[in-house]
Structures are given as C-alpha cells and as structure tokens.
Amino acid sequence: MPETSPYTSVVLEGLSFVDGLENTSGIQEDAFLIPYDYIKTLQVPTPGTTPESLIEITTAHVLNTGKSVIPLYTMFEKSELESALSGEPYSHVWMTQVKFFMPQPGEQNSVNLSILKNRRFIILIKRTGATNYIQIGTQGLYAKLKAGGKLSFGMGPTGAPGIEFQIEAPGVHPFLVYTATLPVTGT
Numbered sequence: 117m118p119e120t121s122p123y124t125s126v127v128l129e130g131l132s133f134v135d136g137l138e139n140t141s142g143i144q145e146d147a148f149l150i151p152y153d154y155i156k157t158l159q160v161p162t163p164g165t166t167p168e169s170l171i172e173i174t175t176a177h178v179l180n181t182g183k184s185v186i187p188l189y190t191m192f193e194k195s196e197l198e199s200a201l202s203g204e205p206y207s208h209v210w211m212t213q214v215k216f217f218m219p220q221p222g223e224q225n226s227v228n229l230s231i232l233k234n235r236r237f238i239i240l241i242k243r244t245g246a247t248n249y250i251q252i253g254t255q256g257l258y259a260k261l262k263a264g265g266k267l268s269f270g271m272g273p274t275g276a277p278g279i280e281f282q283i284e285a286p287g288v289h290p291f292l293v294y295t296a297t298l299p300v301t302g303t
Contacts, residue, residue: 143197143250146242147188147216148298149228151235154183158238158255161292171289173251176296177238185240185299188228190216191278197241197250199290210290212252213262214239219278221267229279232261239283240294251292252285259285 157178163169179185194217202211218225236258240249253259265281 142192142244143195143214144242144244144246145190145192145195146249147190147195148185148240148249149188149232149237150177150179150185150240150299151231151237152258153235154179155238156180159296160255168293171292173292173294174296177299179299186228186231188216188239189218189225191219192244194276194278194280197252197291199287202286209286209288212259212285212287212290214241214252214259214283215280216283217276217278217280219276221269221277221279225279226267229265229267229281232281232283236260240298249294249298251294252283252287254285254287254292257286257288259283 155177159173159175159177161170161172162174195215197212197214199210199212201208203209218228236253237260238251238253239259240251242249260283262282262284265279267279268275268277270277
C-alpha cells in the first residue's frame, strides 16, 4: 500500500517497497542511436497532471524516409550512465554522460562510431529490468560524442578488444523516459 504524506494528499508510490521488484543497477545492452538528420519529428514530453509527465515521451519519434535507428552493440558490464548538475547557481543544467564499451572492433562497431563522431543525435537506452527507454538528448539539446574515445585490439592473450567512448548531453532534466515504440524505418 503506498504511503501518503502527512502534509499533503500526494501519494508517494515511488517510495513504496515492493517485494520481488528488480532494482538492478546498470544499463542493458539495448542502446539505439538516432542521428539528428535521421529525425523527421522529434517528440517531446507533454506536461500533464503528474510529475512523470514532465519527462515522459509517449508518442513515437518519426524518422525520415529510408532511415532507421542504429543499434549499438555494447557490454552491460562496461557501460554506465551518470548525470550531474553543472553550471552557476540558479542556472544549473544536468550534464548527462553515458560511457559505452562495444566489444570487438569489428566493421559494424567501427562504422557506428564513425557515424557518431561529427553528428548530433539522441540515444535510447534500456535500464536493466525496465520496459521503457531512457532518452539522452532532446530538441535543441542534442547529445554528442565526447572526445577521448579509443579503439583497442587488446594486448596479449587477455586484453579486452573493443571500442570505448562517451556521449554527453546537457538537459533541463537528468534524462527523459521514452515509453513509445522504438522508431522503425521512416516512410
């Protein structure tokens, strides 16, 4: 049963503990890149009567003809998402950073990183155990590749071959929640 605050009639469902509910840390391997120039209509939250409505996108993004989302083949064990406040007092923004590791520097991963390097984009990422996506980047505050990525073919028999890179995006909120269907090829 959700607790009710003694000071208001607000139901604090987010503070209730539910037995068996997964609260696993990390982000899943489900990450999708959508370059800005692939997007015909980028949806935004429609503020309603709940706090969640300020960050929730419920209508699917529309892509340009012949364009589709680009899957990023990342590792759960070596990827993370953090968001910290940045800027002067009373003008703070959230600076969200996503660290990804794509194992095996194969052709597809190399091409994906090349697509990222000089573009603005959004990223849709599933949090572990979630059914919706976290969206990084939004209208006017797109994500971009942060300098310092690297490709490694590994060293010796135990080195980890792969591509490491970071994405960053400023925002009014630490992240958005995308509950619509994953955009498919534009028509």
